[in-house]
Amino acid sequence: MSFQLRREEVLDASGLAAMLEESPARAAQAILLAAGEGEVEAQALLGQILLDGHGIAQDQPLALRWFGIAAGRGHLMARNMLGRCHEHGWGCTADATIAAQHYRIATDAGLDWAMYNFANLLATGRGVAVDHLQALALYRRAAELGHAKSMNLLGRYLEEGQVCPADPVAARDWYRRSAEGGDFRGQFSFAAVLADEGRIDEAVIWLEKALAGGNLNFLRVASEALSSATDPRIQALASRYQLRTDELSSNA
Template identity: 75%
Template sequence: MSYRLRREEVLDGDQLSAMLAESPARAAQAILIAAKAGNLDGQALLGQILLEGQGIAKDQALALRWFGIAANGGHLMARNMLGRCNEHGWGCVANASTAARHYRQAAEAGLDWGLYNYANLLATGRGVVEDQMQALACYRRAAEMGHAKSMNLLGRYLEEGRFCPVDPLAAVDWYRRAAEGGDFRGQFSYAAVLADQGQIEAALSWLRQALAGGNLKFLRVASESLSNAVHPEIRELATDYATRFVELDIEPNHL
């Protein structure tokens, strides 16, 4: 028997997210009801599941429309997702300038992911004039809000002394916090620090966690880096990284 919800039984965002983790198809119907009832979280979630084809037929153009509806209602993550769609060409022609506009709006409203994504465009000059100082400020603000990926990048700026004074101790602290926050690049960065300090077992532990969570691009670059590591125990992990890269590359969701 299919799952049914009356309009007055619309669930909130946390309930919808929990249901999505347990039963995508069942959750998709509840999310659709919530979205049509004007629930902003439901509209944003509908965009997400349409984008990914999670419990519902994949439709990136329709996902873009629902993100737009939720964003116009004030949903910041939906605004950020409009940026993602425009950056990557999901449901539309890729347009970095439009992506930057959406990211900037989300960033100015205080969304950590908006700050991070806007900083990425500022740092690379995509869709906006390159501005490393502003990028650094956005990464720092997001990092201080607890955004793990921004923590890692802030650590890199501080380690290299790019557009800020060199501060190796602060860099290590941000790498550690990024690693503990679950960012695979942060885990890799922190492992490198630990390896340089001779803490090989601790470094291996973080490298294995980065291996489990890393994406294709990261795994490819990381495997090359590990193959040149000084410590043989770490060099051995290069094969595991390369193997995981191949496994992910042939999975349907990564084609």
């Protein structure tokens, strides 16, 4: 089947995003056309749909190539995705050192996602030397730009007082902002704070949100953490977390 696409349909980024939801195959054709015509946003998006296999056959090496093309033309998210590919071995041999180089370039240009990813490497010593001070600074920069996942990790540093003075009030606020921003780990962190304050009903609401959005690795850890809860409302949620963990594990 061929598709007849208008020029404005090919180049309208918001239209492509809507089309990806409604008709992934049609959107893939539009993205292919726009990428071939040199539209850098389409080139980056083509890399993403090739990586995900969304509307097009999954091809990680080709995704890596298109990310490289878009990154070479200054597209920051494509540069960040090059880092992700090299970090996780998507379409290439995993190499955290190369990933860190890409993240650093996009970080220096001001991309919040790159700050978060680079900070994760600094916090764990993958591809770079461990540097919690720099990781904390990057999480803070990204959080102040509105990055929800960074908000949660900034809250963790502040709660634990790691390489900074402990500040539970500020930590609570960052957890709340992360939760409201949609990060499932932030939702879990904020729920823990609320539970400690005795606000169990509110904690349960956020735990349910985290359950709905959490991935397998998160659910495994969260399920274990909730297993020791004494409140029956949280005990019931712990069982649901375990059921969801088992479901995702069986489908992995």
